[in-house]
Ligand SMILES: Nc1ncnc2c1ncn2[C@@H]1O[C@H](COP(=O)(O)OP(=O)(O)O)[C@@H](O)[C@H]1O
């Protein structure tokens with residue numbers, strides 16, 4: 314870190330070294346596996362003075378060949394209480410630095426500013442007209458694996474703090490606001506957001522929404538159904554109590570309805586030969602990169618490539634629009650009344666311009682179809698090499714097929730057109746997603762790598 318006057322003034326000297334060690338261990342840190350050259354504080358905003366103190370930081374992390382910016386709520390205390398030891402960053406000049414997103418005493422400050430619609434230094438807070446919420450609630454960070462950090466206040470509010478900052482409006486905020494304005498029942502009510510200017514552009518830092526405390530996420534529901542099936546390995550998926558297909562059907566309908574509302578409220582277009590060739594080229598490039606990075610993918614690459622060649626050769630124009638972009642079972646919540654979609658950010662590793670661009674809705678369909686495969690297969694690892702392995706694998710394929718079919722049936726019923734009729738698009742997007750997953754698992758969860766690799770084998774025929 315270049316020790317600027319600002320850092321010295323705030324007693325933050327030494328923070329650079331501490332952040333260098335601490336950042337790679339954070340789930341949301343995107344630059345894992347590459348050495349950090351240095352960390353530079355590009356924005357330091359004092360929020361709360363005294364002991365404890367709190368700062369809003371934007372840290373530029375320089376790694377070989379590129380720089381990413383991350384957002385932090387930095388707490389500094391003379392003594393770090395036991396309850397905050399797990400989020401300690403290390404000792405700096407002014408005391409113990411820690412991640413204040415985990416400190417309920419401090420996060421309330423953010424809630425209050427959101428409610429006021431305040432401006433604090435470069436930070437601009439906005440509350441939606443008619444949105445009202447309590448500001449005296451204690452927060453807890455969600456205990457799930459995340460690309461960002463979400464704080465739940467009481468059981469009423471959820472504040473998602475975007476970690477990796479890309480200059481521009483975050484599509485999660487943009488699409489959530491658009492769907493709420495369209496009256497969609499498939500999105501949690503947005504209440505407020507905060508932003509600042511980064512790289513000359515208004516950049517979303519966080520979004521507050523209604524917390525759906527009675528909801529269960531689609532992944533949990535799906536794997537409960539798969540567990541049920543594995544417990545009765547001699548029964549078919551439609552014969553066990555926890556059959557998921559009716560839910561998959563309703564999820565297909567909800568997905569089509571969201572696509573309809575996005576197309577009705579945000580721009581749409583059609584793309585033809587040149588754009589499809591460029592898309593196929595980008596997919597091919599990703600495949601090449603992934604096959605180099607993950608040698609286990611390489612044997613399937615030539616056969617997978619044909620999905621992209623077919624895409625480039627498509628003759629009819631393809632409708633495009635804003636879509637979810639990183640659609641899977643972990644992004645949908647089943648409330649007592651229906652499915653709600655979350656996290657419209659797109660794939661966190663892709664550039665913002667690409668995530669905000671118009672895409673075929675078939676990309677989302679392909680994403681969810683992949684997720685059924687994941688849900689069916691991820692428990693198989695526990696049975697590897699055991700006698701029941703083959704039988705369970707057979708059941709896994711049946712479960713995935715049944716739910717993939719139900720999802721497409723539901724989508725077709727609500728959309729009036731069947732996504733399976735777009736076979737070339739569907740295969741190309743599924744293949745591209747598998748390639749993305751291979752990279753994602755290799756970087757984040759190597760023990761899950763066999764899941765997308767088995768799909769690569771299947772798609773390669
Ligand atoms: N409004 C909400 N109510 C209840 N749970 C939510 C809500 N929004 C998101 N979640 C849950 O929070 C978790 C993380 O949210 P998500 O937006 O996917 O974050 P990330 O982009 O960091 O992955 C998910 O498990 C999701 O189910």
Ligand SMILES: O=P(O)(O)O[C@H]1O[C@H](CO)[C@@H](O[C@H]2O[C@H](CO)[C@@H](O)[C@H](O)[C@H]2O)[C@H](O)[C@H]1O
Pocket residue numbers: 458459460532639641642643656660661680683684685687688750753
């Ligand atoms: O939810 P995020 O925006 O952080 O998405 C990333 O993480 C997901 C994993 O949590 C990853 O999804 C992959 O694993 C899921 C099971 O955990 C599975 O349902 C998905 O089909 C699979 O792609 C997602 O790709 C990644 O962007």
